[in-house]
Amino acid sequence: MRIVMDEASIKVPNGGALLNAKAPQVSGVRVQLEMQALWQQFNQLGTEMIVTKSGRRMFPTFQVRISGMDPSAEYVLLMDFIPLDDKRYRYAFHSSSWLVAGRADVAAPSRMHFHPDSPAPGAQWMKQTVSFDTLKLTNNLLDDNGHMILNSMHRYQPRFHVVYVDPAPNSHLNAYKNFCSFSFPETHFMAVTAYQNHRITHLKIASNPFAKGFRTTDLQAW
Template sequence: MFPTIRVSFNGLEADTKYMVLMDIVPVDSKRYRYAYHRSSWLVAGKADPPLPTRFYVHPDCPFTGEQLHKQTVSFEKLKLTNNMLDKNGHIILNSMHKYQPRVHIVRKKDLSSTSVTNLEAEEFRTFIFPETVFIAVTAYQNQLITKLKIDSNPFAKGFRDSTRLTEYER
């Protein structure tokens, strides 16, 4: 996912184990389209049926409270897909739909299982940052955003070959 979401925590118990995870949920029941002539997003109808919500468990879990006080947790390895048959654990989204990432911190009492399938069965807190709402796309709708991603996203290195850039992008 680009840009990457990074979070810091405080106020945790130093010796307690925690899981940090993210899910991404629909914001509304609408489908969107980009209007080039207006440079804006417009509602284009009803949303496709919602997809199953998947949790992305941070790969460095479990953390101690002490570790979480000292570091920023980055979700740079989280991958998104629009493939409804995905078997790789990626977060599945419908293109042209609006989404809200949510970060969850789960206090683990029982470390025999580090998986989380049902948040309601755990002691947890959820954090929502309204500024992270986004519309999922399979292709960027604006050339400047495409250039920003190519220049900034470490996973877009293959697109940085200067012989492939247009005059506009150089």
């Protein structure tokens, strides 16, 4: 199966509208972001995500609820990350704000993260929350573990893609019909090697169950 994800580069036969050209298996797909209130809390402060050489999981975790799939059709789910702009940033502690520090670094190698349960029938995807909890972010340009490679101090937008696995012969010729993409503005973030905004640090500790050991009350009890 050949997957074409860049809608901007797709040429639709006969000049037809791309949105009207989608296969019925994806044209009705709807996606809802889970933990939206928490994402909005982070977004109001300016979300930061740690990138490390060995790879670090995202928090909040990217999770969605999906509806409108063909229950018996097979789908592949995947994610990628695109730069929000062509700038590099630095954090100004005196004003608690991000400032443009110059032009963006050379773009990191573009990768897709396939959900490990892919491919699976629509019925399976729709019956429960879909979580990308195995996805890791790295700043190692030579990473060979399949992690998502990002440049530190750059802003990124996660994108979520649903791809219908078309069993028809030569399905790759209609690849542009067989996928749909979703992005949620509240999930964009700054990639960092260490948290810059102390309010982000506090919110991560307060809301991440795996950060329990860092909470002040737990430290005092210990």
